[in-house]
Amino acid sequence: MSKIYSPGDGRVLSVGREGPGDITTIRVFLSIFDVHVQRMPCSGRVDRVWRQPGAFRAAMKEEARLNERNIxxxxxxxxxxxxIVEQIAGYVARRIECWVREGDEAGAGQRYGIIYFGSQVALHLSGRVAPLVRSGDRVVGGVTEVAKWTV
Known part of the structure; x- marks a missing residue:
């Protein structure tokens, strides 16, 4: 399967390269009016799950990169x-739940967690991918195709 789906409902904040290497990142802001359940962007095996402590800043701003997250x-x-998909806490959203564990097999669109209230999800794709969305687009978790592998 070459399709990669949005991990959350909301508005695309940014699409592009971040950091070193061949990584494409798609960031989605979830307002307080969006569904806050996250979904698997593709089928596969959960290789690793970890929490990274951090701040609780506004989730729609650049400073959200310092926020607490589950990866x-x-x-x-x-x-x-x-x-790699990140559930990123926000100023209001300080509680993240993740329902998958290392070794789990997951299907594309499967629910895997929730962030309570306004927050952000970030999708980091390695390898050759073609983004299908741009900043400002509205996406639906597990439904909207946001990228595809080109090989």
Whole structure:
């Protein structure tokens, strides 16, 4: 499967390269009016799950990169690089739940967690991918195709 779905409902904040390497990042802001359940962006095995402590700043701003988060690394089906999805807390949203564990097999669109109230999800895609969304687009978790692998 070459499709990669949005991990959350909301508005795309940014699409592009972040940091070193061949990583494409798609950031989605979840307002207090959006559904706050996160979904798996692709099928695969959950390779690693970890929490990173941090601040609780506004989730729609650049400073959210310093916020507390839960990180899930997925090894997708097929010979593609890992996919990392982050549940990022915000100023109001300070509680994150993650329902998957290392070693779990997950399907694309499967619910895997929730962030309470306004927050952000970030999707980090390694390898050759073509983004299908841009900043300002509205996306629905597990439904909107946000990128596809090109190989």
């Amino acid at each position: 899930v690394r997925i090894v997708p089906e097929g010979a593609r690089g890992p996919v």
